[in-house]
Amino acid sequence: MTKHPTSTEFIMAGRRLRRRRWILVTGLLAVLACSLCIAMLLLGNTIYPLSKVLRALSGEQLKGVSFAVNTIRLPRMLAGLFAGFAFGVAGYTFQTMLRNPLANPNVIGITSGSSAAAVFCIVILHAGGAVVSFAAVIAGLATVILIYFLSRGRAFSIGRLILVGIGIQAMLDAVISYLLLISSEKDVPTAIRxxxxxxxxxxxxxxxxxxxxxxxxxPVIALLGKHLDILELGEQSASSLGVHTDKTRILLIVASVCMIAIATATTGPIAFVSFLAGPIAKRLVGVGFSGVIPAGLVGVVLVLAADLIGQFAFVTRFPVGVITGLLGAPYLIYLLIQMNRKGEL
Known part of the structure; x- marks a missing residue:
């Protein structure tokens, strides 16, 4: 007599399958990210063998190699690695928490808030380092609060929040343009770059x-990953499942804005990474397990791959933001068309 699996056994088998998929995809993304990190250290005007790069990283002084690797390539790689991870995780967090792929820091104005503060520090105060980072974080949090209060109305609406965010972004972009117009010539190239x-x-x-x-x-966002996924079900469902929605949202927003603001202050607002990383990660890992870590790894891959393309694929070298912008703009247009057809805009 054939024994048929029970419902519990069927559910557990599906969960194991999803877990294996998550581990496989996350592992492959980690390997790809590590490979791109190595490529960033090896490639440049001169291509160095891995053995020399490792010797330079260990502290051995090699003519030409030590300077190129330790002073130019290593900082560039680390900036791309951590900024890409920050953009990816923060974008996924906002998109999941607000249940809308448009609700990411680039589109709803948070990045523009941090950018305006950073440009003000650069071209008006002639500050840098910690001052720019602190101003970017404060401005990012202030932008989030402003967007939230302006979008409340009689009842909270995600669509209204996105529209308000787009309006705030346009206003802040105008402020940035004004700051560039009144700044001295020596500060403009730095600000534009x-x-x-x-x-x-x-x-x-x-x-x-x-x-x-x-x-x-x-790690804070990763630990809250299960709660984040439950928030995607809606306010009432999350509350009924025991999630403290207000506290969870505050923690997620503060952690995400801090990451996105510091990353923006370090590398500038690399276009569309936070917008693309979440949807790509969700498509790769599927449902059932948190996409926080995969989204961060996708962000790393996007930034490092785009930077390598910008450096070596064309006669003229392009900043990483130009390449990610070329990748993200068509997807944004496609997404807007799809959402308009479904009546979600």
Whole structure:
């Protein structure tokens, strides 16, 4: 007599299958990210063998190699690694929490808030480093609060929040343009390079705030990953399942904004990484397990791959933000068309 699996056994088998898929996809993304990190260290005007790169990283002084690897390529790679992870995780968090693929820091104005504060510090105060990072974080949080209060109305609406965010973004972009117009000529190239989103000129001394923020905030969001996925079901469903929605949202928003603001202050607003990473990660890992870590790894892959393409695929070298913008803009247009057809806009 054939024994048919019970419902519990069928559910557990499906869960094991989804877990294996999550582990496989996450592992492959991690391997791809590591491969791109190695490529960032090996490739440049001169291609160095891995053995020499490892010797330079260990502290051995090799003529030409040590300077190129430790001073130029290593900071560039680390900036792309941690900024890409921050953009990916923060974008996925906002999209999942607000249940809308348009609800990411680039589209709803959070990145523009951090950018405006950073440009003000660069071109008006002539500040840098910790001052720019602090101003970017404060401005990012202030932008979130402003968007939330302006979008409340009689009842909270995600669509209204997105529209308000787009309006705030347009206003902040105008502020940035004004700051550039009144700034001195010597500050404009720095601000423009920064606004484009670039890993050029990254220095190890500028990276500790970014690294520390990611190492603190990313685990917080990862630990809240299950609650984040439950929030996607809606306010009432999340509350009925025991999630403290207000506290969870506050923690997720503060951690995400801190990461996105510090990353923006370090590399500039690299376009569309936070917009693309979440949907790609969800498509790859499927449902059932948190996409926080996969989204971060997708962000790393997007940033490092785009930077390599910008450096070596064309006669003219392009900043990483130009390449990610070329990738993200068509997807944004496609998404807007699809949402309009479904009546979600």
């Amino acid at each position: 920064w606004l484009t989103g670039s890993l050029n000129g990254s220095q190890l001394s500028e990276l500790p705030p970014l690294v520390l923020t990611v190492l603190i905030c990313a």
